Amino acid sequence: MRIYLDNAATTAVAPEVRAAMEPFLGEIYGNPSSVHEAGRVAKAAVEGAREQVAKALHATPYELVFTSGGTEADNAAIIGAALSRQEQGKHIVTTSIEHHAVLNTCEFLEQLGFEVTYVNPESDGIVTREAVEKVLRPDTTVISIMTVNNETGAIQPVEAIGALARERGIVMHTDAVQAFGLMDLDVEQLHVDLLSVSGHKIHAPKGIGALYVHHNLKWTPFLHGGNQERKRRGGTENLPGIAGFGEAVRIAQAQRETKLAHIRELRQLMLDIFAQELDEAQYAVNSPAHSLPSILNVSFPGVKAERLLMNLDIQGIAASSGSACTAGALQPSHVLTAMGLSEDRVLSAIRFSFSGHNTVDEVREAAQKTADVVKRLQHR
Secondary structure, three states: OOEEOEOOOOOOOOHHHHHHHHHHHOOOOOOOOOOOHHHHHHHHHHHHHHHHHHHHOOOOHHHEEEEOOHHHHHHHHHHHHHHHOOOOOOEEEEEOOOOHHHHHHHHHHHHOOOEEEEEOOOOOOOOOHHHHHHHOOOOEEEEEOOOEOOOOOEEOOHHHHHHHHHHHOOEEEEEOOOOEOOEOOOHHHHOOOEEEEEOOOOOOOOOOEEEEEOOOOOOOOOOOOOOHHHHOOOOOOOHHHHHHHHHHHHHHHHHHHHHHHHHHHHHHHHHHHHHHHOOHHHOEEOOOOOEOOOEEEEEOOOOOHHHHHHHHHHOOEEOEEOOEEEOOEEEOOHHHHHOOOOHHHHHOEEEEEOOOOOOHHHHHHHHHHHHHHHHHHHOO
């Protein structure tokens, strides 16, 4: 039996989601933009899913734009906001611990003449409102801060930073990909103008996501083509993906509290087994206390992450490294490095990420096997 603990990377498509998608892979295949009956049926499915996603964000349906996923949503949000305000200023503020969908987008804008300030987190991986406020300037037009860090699970103070942005008249964007489905995200309470989510993190298929755009926001569309998505995102809609996304959101909302409690139990079980089987010097938890329980980042000093992952894979356990693979070269995690952790701790970091589909028995076995592998490798 293989044990999958890499749910921050992607999740399995839920059976109910597959069932919801099935009709749109067969008999219901009309283009949602067509005016005939087949098109109207497809359009109704798209709008039904839009309502479901909007409800989960406490937004209105017309504020939702369907995208191909979180990366497109991040690109569209930041580039669209920056371009629409470049006459007011060309300064953007983000953090050094963002997903590369945000970091690389900001680097692209720097090539267009924008200036970007990257705010570092505290040692716990959390960026403070005060740190963001210090770097704001009269020409700052966009702030982008993730809701939950994808490597450590650290929950960022988006509400406080969003309130600051609102006070200063600055556009606020948050990448909420890791938070969606497990946290109650209220776009008004968070004071955000733009918010990105993705389907494949909540048991929907890959290739579907959404961007919330505040109804009063001046924003330049990223993709141009037809009149789809109220001219905010050209291209024929991914009908099966949208149908599956809507169903996945419905399930996530209905089961959120139950699943969150279950995931919290799984995380604590893993930590308890590590505490029983390993000495304090043999492991260190990198995820802060204020983090989403679905992500647990742990370092095992003296054991390189890639070696440990290979041994875990042989044992039938899928996890991931705190490092990112760029152009075939394993690079130290930019998140853990920004937190100021030692090189040994950064290079020995493993991310275990849980979903509501994982079982207690799976996590118990994975934790025990991980401890056994670590003890073996550390004593070589």
